Amino acid sequence: MIKKKGQYIRLDTAATTLVIRAxxxxxxxxxxxxxxxxxxxxxSAGKKLFSCPGTNDYTEYSLLFESADGGFAADLQFSKARVxxxxxxxxxxxxxxxxxxxxxxxxxxxxxxxxxFLYYTAFDNSDVIAVSSKxxxxxxxxxxxxxxxxxxxxxxxxYSVVTFDGGWARERQRHERDAGCGIFVNDSxxxxxxxxxxxxxEVKNEYGVYGFNLVYSGNHKETVERGTDGRTRVLVxxxxxxxxxxxxxxxxFYAPEAVMCWAPDEDALSLRMHxxxxxxxxxxKWKRRERPVLVNNWEGTYFDFNEEKLLSxxxxxxxxxxxxxxxxxxxxxxxxxxTSSLGDWYDNVEKTGGGLASLxxxxxxxxLSFGIWVEPEMISEDSDxxxxxxxxxxxxxxxxxxxxxNQLMLNMADERVQNFVVRTICDVIARSNADxxxxxxxxSMTDCYGKGIPAGEYFHRYMLGYYRVVCKITKRFPFVLFExxxxxxxxxxxxxxxxxxxxxxxxxxxxxxxIAIQSGTSYGYPQTVMGAHVSACPNHQTGASNSLEAxxxxxxxxxxxxxxxxxxxxxxxxxxxxxxxxxxxENRKLLQFGDxxxxxxKNTAGFITVSKDRNGAIAVVNLLEWHPGDPAPCIRLKxxxxxxxxxxxxxxxxxxxxxxxDVLMQADIPLPGLFDFEAAKRxxxxxMSRMYILRRQRS
Ligand code: DGJ
Numbered sequence: 001m002i003k004k005k006g007q008y009i010r011l012d013t014a015a016t017t018l019v020i021r022a023x024x025x026x027x028x029x030x031x032x033x034x035x036x037x038x039x040x041x042x043x044s045a046g047k048k049l050f051s052c053p054g055t056n057d058y059t060e061y062s063l064l065f066e067s068a069d070g071g072f073a074a075d076l077q078f079s080k081a082r083v084x085x086x087x088x089x090x091x092x093x094x095x096x097x098x099x100x101x102x103x104x105x106x107x108x109x110x111x112x113x114x115x116x117f118l119y120y121t122a123f124d125n126s127d128v129i130a131v132s133s134k135x136x137x138x139x140x141x142x143x144x145x146x147x148x149x150x151x152x153x154x155x156x157x158x159y160s161v162v163t164f165d166g167g168w169a170r171e172r173q174r175h176e177r178d179a180g181c182g183i184f185v186n187d188s189x190x191x192x193x194x195x196x197x198x199x200x201x202e203v204k205n206e207y208g209v210y211g212f213n214l215v216y217s218g219n220h221k222e223t224v225e226r227g228t229d230g231r232t233r234v235l236v237x238x239x240x241x242x243x244x245x246x247x248x249x250x251x252x253f254y255a256p257e258a259v260m261c262w263a264p265d266e267d268a269l270s271l272r273m274h275x276x277x278x279x280x281x282x283x284x285k286w287k288r289r290e291r292p293v294l295v296n297n298w299e300g301t302y303f304d305f306n307e308e309k310l311l312s313x314x315x316x317x318x319x320x321x322x323x324x325x326x327x328x329x330x331x332x333x334x335x336x337x338x339t340s341s342l343g344d345w346y347d348n349v350e351k352t353g354g355g356l357a358s359l360x361x362x363x364x365x366x367x368l369s370f371g372i373w374v375e376p377e378m379i380s381e382d383s384d385x386x387x388x389x390x391x392x393x394x395x396x397x398x399x400x401x402x403x404x405x406n407q408l409m410l411n412m413a414d415e416r417v418q419n420f421v422v423r424t425i426c427d428v429i430a431r432s433n434a435d436x437x438x439x440x441x442x443x444s445m446t447d448c449y450g451k452g453i454p455a456g457e458y459f460h461r462y463m464l465g466y467y468r469v470v471c472k473i474t475k476r477f478p479f480v481l482f483e484x485x486x487x488x489x490x491x492x493x494x495x496x497x498x499x500x501x502x503x504x505x506x507x508x509x510x511x512x513x514x515i516a517i518q519s520g521t522s523y524g525y526p527q528t529v530m531g532a533h534v535s536a537c538p539n540h541q542t543g544a545s546n547s548l549e550a551x552x553x554x555x556x557x558x559x560x561x562x563x564x565x566x567x568x569x570x571x572x573x574x575x576x577x578x579x580x581x582x583x584x585x586e587n588r589k590l591l592q593f594g595d596x597x598x599x600x601x602k603n604t605a606g607f608i609t610v611s612k613d614r615n616g617a618i619a620v621v622n623l624l625e626w627h628p629g630d631p632a633p634c635i636r637l638k639x640x641x642x643x644x645x646x647x648x649x650x651x652x653x654x655x656x657x658x659x660x661x662d663v664l665m666q667a668d669i670p671l672p673g674l675f676d677f678e679a680a681k682r683x684x685x686x687x688m689s690r691m692y693i694l695r696r697q698r699s
Contacts, residue, residue: 002083002101002122008040009081009103011122011129016262018122018129022081022105025049027154031208031262047154047231049105049118050133052076059227060183062133062149062235065247067112068141076107076116087121087130092464094471094498095215095257096130096280098123113138126276130215132257137247145245149221149237150214151258155203159232161186161224162202162209162266164520167195169508169541171489172520179203179224179232187221189241191445191459192486193493200493200524202269203234208262211269212236213524215281216256217495218463219243236260242448244456256495266523267597267638274526274596281494282529285479286501290588291528291559292369292481293321293581294436298328299509299535300565303336307353311362316566318366320574321581324436325363326371326561331356333383339406342378343385343392345424356432371436371481374428376421377466378407378442392417395447404443405487413450413461418469425469429477437477439470439500441486463495470499483531489517492525502529502559509535509563510542511554512687515605515622518557519598527596527609532558534577536565548573549652550689552580553620556591557607560584583651587693590616597638601668603630606689610639614661615696617646623688632670637694640665644696651691658697 003010011018012033019029019039027049028042051061054073066072084102089095100121107116117134131151137143159179163186164172177184186201188194199214201222212234214220219239226232236258247253259276263269278288295317301309314325331352333341347355353362360370379386379393386393386408394409395401401408410417429437448458474482484491484500488507496503503525506517514532521530532555538545555561560581566574584591594609599621608619621635640646640661648664649656663669 001124002103004081004083005040007081010039011103011120013122013124013127013129016127016129018120020049020103020105020120023078025076025078025105025107030153032264045156045231047156048152050076050107050116050152051233059231059233060223060225060235062147062152062237063116063135064147064240065114065135066144066146067114067139068143074109074114075111076109079106079108079115081105088119090132090254090257092467093216093254093256094467094495095132096121096123096259096276097283098280100130112143114143123276123280126261126279127263127272128259128261128276128280130257130259133255134252135247136252137249140249142246142248145247145253146243147237147240148253148255149235150255151212151234151236151260153210153212153234153260155210155232155234156230157205157207157232158226159203159205159224162204162523164198164200164523165196166517168487168490169506170513171195171492171506171517172198173516174520174523176204179226181226181228183223183225185221185223187239187241188219189239191218191448191462192441192491193217193220193495194444195486195488195490198493198524199236200273202266202523203232204266208264209266209269210234211261211263211273211524213259213273213494214256215259215494215498216463217466217491217493219459238460242456242459244454245460246454246457259494270523270598271595273524277494277497277526278528278593281497282501283498284474284501286481288593290592291502292323292436293584294324294326294371294561295322295566296326296328296533296561296563299540299563303330305330306351307359310352310359312567313565314363314366314368316574317562318368320562320566320578321585322368322562324369324371326373326436326438327359328373328438329375329440331372340380340382342375342380342407343383343410345374345428356428360432360434369435370432371438372428372432372434373438373440374425375440375442376425376469377410377412379410380407391451392420394445394449396449399447402446404446407443409443409445411450412465412469413453413458414465418465421469422472425473426476429473429480434480436481436483438483438485438504441491443487467495474499489521492521492529497525497529502531504531505558508541509533510539510544511546511551511689512544512624513542514554515624515687518554519605519607522557522596522598522607527558528592530558531561532556533561533563535563544686545684546686547689548576550622550687553689553691554622556584556618556620556691559592587618590618594618595639599635599638601633601635604633604635608637608639614639614641614644617694619692619694621690621692626688634668634670636666636668637664640694641696642666645699646694647697649693651693653690
């Protein structure tokens with residue numbers, strides 16, 4: 001809700017309030033929802049909505065441009081404020097959606113006639129405020145834009161910064177440090193949001209926590225700067241690394257949308273971000289819809305398969321109760337390893353037994369849906385595409401390109417390349433009549449170059465091209481379930497989730513490792529988007545062994561799948577998997593759409609998902625380490641109704657007891673029956689995991 005009183009504007013969500021003073025371009029307040037007091041009485045603390053060089057504010061600025069006369073300074077003064085009835089779309093870029101009146105603020109530099117527009121939309125039901133900005137060149141000469149951040153938030157006080165960092169197979173590990181005095185930067189320069197630093201960050205102190213994210217999948221930058229004047233400035237936007245955009249006369253540059261949220265603690269912040277992603281980012285048929293249990297052949301076969309092998313896995317998948325069979329990498333061109341064929345999106349008839357269409361029909365005849373893997377933005381030098389169009393590849397003239405995973409990238413900034421990708425990928429989906437598509441992206445950008453594209457514009461033009469392509473393809477197949485993937489979860493960000501309703505969280509399928517990866521991901525993203533698969537034992541990434549029960553329990557934190565050769569398992573294991581899938585389907589709504597909380601204890605980690613009415617919950621507790629003589633592990637649950645009694649049972653076991661919600665949440669309790677200490681004595685280093693089912697007792 002937006003209320004305007006002269007120059008004072010108040011944006012409310014259910015639990016937060018943002019107060020802006022338009023004429024002085026200031027934030028007066030952002031945090032827990034205010035009562036009905038006079039907002040004009042809030043004293044100014046000099047917290048600005050934007051900043052540019054040329055003033056005595058020497059903190060990192062949100063806007064930098066060079067005018068035709070070579071000057072960098074801008075004196076942007078208030079011009080007007082209005083409330084738009086609908087949230088405007090951002091041309092060429094994905095953004096959040098939903099009923100949201102939007103505040104538009106305009107500031108003009110009188111000398112140059114350059115205008116800065118800021119947009120604020122408050123989403124009541126998730127307590128998130130979406131912010132974006134636009135620069136319009138009203139001058140008589142082109143200007144060069146060097147930086148336009150999407151969001152600036154000035155705060156007072158001392159903060160710590162939480163980021164989610166890692167690499168391939170270890171995405172989104174949580175790190176917290178004192179912001180200190182000076183500048184802290186979280187960013188990506190590799191052309192995609194990256195495995196290294198996710199754009200979601202938190203800025204925390206004893207009064208609460210602010211969360212920030214960017215609806216963008218390219219180079220991003222979040223800075224937190226504690227100035228010597230006691231202000232802490234947060235900037236979120238496109239990375240200005242190598243960024244230099246020529247803005248012709250009369251044209252606009254649109255920065256991607258950023259989002260911010262305040263909450264009293266990290267658990268509450270996650271719930272708000274989850275609601276926001278579920279309601280205002282994920283869209284189309286799969287929004288709020290239960291996701292199918294899939295079986296993917298990647299870790300089961302890698303590139304080594306034929307029709308018979310695939311159909312035998314599919315048959316076992318059907319028998320176990322899975323709903324979707326996904327054919328991963330290796331079905332096209334002459335691809336038998338990762339050195340060839342990317343770009344040749346035609347069927348390898350030998351490996352698929354006559355092509356995708358016939359394979360898909362056979363899978364469907366078994367009663368399963370059919371899904372297909374593609375990696376549309378890539379090209380192998382050993383491909384017909386490269387032989388015919390070497391200039392489609394992203395590479396610098398006269399230089400040997402950097403090969404990563406033996407492949408090059410396509411120059412998606414080029415419209416001809418975009419059209420090629422749209423045409424060929426649409427054809428793959430249409431000819432296989434796919435129900436699901438896994439869109440992979442397995443390398444970072446290196447030789448950024450496209451003929452005629454200025455170097456300073458390349459990264460962003462790539463993103464605009466990529467979004468054009470993915471938008472066209474997903475619109476053409478509105479019923480298909482698209483899952484994003486980038487060598488695991490390297491491009492899991494809000495921009496991706498506007499097109500892909502779910503995302504492959506990590507190539508690391510080891511249960512122990514997954515606990516940290518999924519927990520880190522869950523700070524900013526809901527379990528409804530996290531692909532989580534049970535894979536073979538010993539695990540292919542770590543060599544570690546974990547019980548089938550532990551692997552299943554951990555995968556239940558996300559969207560359940562199996563990624564192993566089911567035909568190689570014993571009868572007992574297949575029966576166990578069938579019972580896991582049947583349990584998951586029965587409880588899928590709760591697991592996928594309940595309120596998700598992380599559970600953390602001494603040597604334990606897991607999660608609990610609570611139904612919206614708090615009458616039911618499922619908790620998974622994993623004991624990460626155990627030594628003989630250790631006291632019984634204790635747990636403390638979250639999100640339950642403190643006034644209710646719950647019947648608590650163990651999924652694999654006969655222990656049942658009725659316990660109050662308050663006790664379960666307020667006491668560290670060593671629940672009897674939690675762990676099998678006989679098994680623990682024979683501990684082989686794997687995690688010990690239990691799933692608890694909680695049902696509210698009717699009094
Ligand atoms: C990386 C993905 O994350 C894997 O799941 C798999 O699809 C491979 N690529 C295939 O090359």
